[in-house]
Amino acid sequence: MxxxxxxxxxxxxxxxxxxxxxxxxxxxxxxxxxxxxxxxxxxxxxxxxxxxxxxxxxxxxxIENDEAMRVYRRGVLILMTKAVYELWGSESLVVVEHSLQKNLYCEIRKPEMEMTEEVLAKIEGKMREYVAADLPICKRTMRKEDAREIARRQGMPDKDELFRYRRASNVNLYELDGFYDYFYGYMPPATGNLKVFSLMAYENGFLIRFPDPKQPEVLREFSNPKKISSVFLEQMHWCQLMGVKNVAELNHTLTQGKFGDLIRINEALHEKKIAEIADMIHQRLDKVRVVLIAGPSSSGKTSFANRLCIQLQVLGIQPHKISLDDYFVERDKTPVDENGKRNYEHIQALDLPLLNDDLKKMIAGELVDLPTYNFVTGKREYNGNRIQAKKGEILVLEGIHGLNDMLTSEIPAEQKFKIFISAMTQLNVDDHNRISTSDSRLIRRIVRDYQFRGRDAATTIGQWNDVTDGEAENIFPYQENADAIFNSATIYELSVLKQYAEPQLFAIGEDQPEYITAKRLIKFLGYFLAAPGTEIPNNSLIKEFVGGSCFKV
Incomplete structure (x- = not known):
């Protein structure tokens, strides 16, 4: 041989x-x-x-590698979808709704089924049977029409409709012992290595829990994020109101000429939510003096802060916006990471004593001369930006550390109102393929960085792991401390961002390290029909990324 x-x-x-x-x-x-x-x-x-x-x-x-962990998760998902199909047949619609702390929240849409421990034990028992048998997971390439027929036969109308908009004539399905499913992304070759997982009853469905990449023999720790979970459930309700829960239904709104209506409903829901948060602040106006807004990269924090200030003014409250960036310590005093690189995302990169001293003076009604940070020289300047807040007026601060009490340690808790903002998309590719919140934000950032910051997609992708590592350390551990949470995701945005992002992603060559991520995002965006953004209002958070915002962003 x-x-x-x-x-x-x-x-x-x-x-x-x-x-x-x-x-x-x-x-x-x-x-x-x-x-x-x-x-x-x-x-x-x-x-x-x-x-x-x-x-x-x-x-x-x-599984310490992100792409490999995605493969593991898809493998466990096909175990689950086959188990449900085998136990209850094609009428048992199982839906992967969203991710919670790297676990997947799922529901079975069978009205008479109650999600009991006995039901979960049956599903998990079947899944473990497949693992013990070490069954092959085979990729089957077939004509699009044949794939649609299989989808209909197995009770998967979402995939039938998704394939309808597919440009290629062939489709790759994965077969597990006679059961077929579709996943965008690679799969493991067999079930034998998918040993570490667990099902846990949660809300109206269940969580699939996965191994810790650092300790692959044990499950990742899970602390119940009740506030974040409630936002996802609210977003599920929004999807129902708009009649769009997956990419095929989004594409359908375009082909039916209803995309503008979808934009207007989504933006109205955003405005209603921002108004509700302003009302919450107004109800605590006797105590609250500082509003703190925090969220990960490309969440639309700046546009949200501007829209919140308008809603506060509607209620007769005068807001004063303060940029935490202006409180950076001088560059030579910036903390460094283990590689000797300046870490501007470390909380000690901010002059906390000065910030707290200025806040206390403003709360007391004193006239304060605010600093301006010169990013060219790396030094603090004073250019006549003065604030004197009167009684009943609000200070609005936006920055990544806003939910961490260490930032404003000298301000009493009752004087602070904390808001967490993130783009927590509820739109899915189909019932078994969710859209990653991180990927949605990365696409936003690729578009914005190229449009307004002179960075190509390769540069943005190359920095993304550092960005997400900083978020994992400085933002997400504090998200449950928020008094209010705003989900900045829109149902329609990827159809609009597609036309901006794709040329930048295609510009990344096969020899560049960012090519693997670019290829995955190109495939993902390929599911969407492109849509113009002409009907997006100029105060929309999405305008922060595509341009044309009425705010200084």
């Missing part, structure tokens, strides 16, 4: 002709965290069932 030598994980290995990545991976399982889920050759990801066709170096990824 013909063989060839290939460098695998730094070791020269004799590879037989026709060997798959899975065949070779068996000898390298101890070199990654958790089970191997994915391979990489040159700058392309490879599913493990694929044959090794070139002599390029091979790297295997365990």
């Amino acid at each position: 013909e063989t060839r030598q290939i460098n695998v994980m730094g070791k020269m290995v004799e590879i037989a002709e026709g060997a798959t990545f899975a065949d070779v991976a068996k000898d390298f399982s101890g070199m990654v965290n958790g089970p191997i889920m994915l391979a990489r050759q040159k700058n392309k990801l490879r599913e493990l069932h694929q044959k090794i066709r070139t002599c390029d170096d091979v790297t295997f990824y365990g």
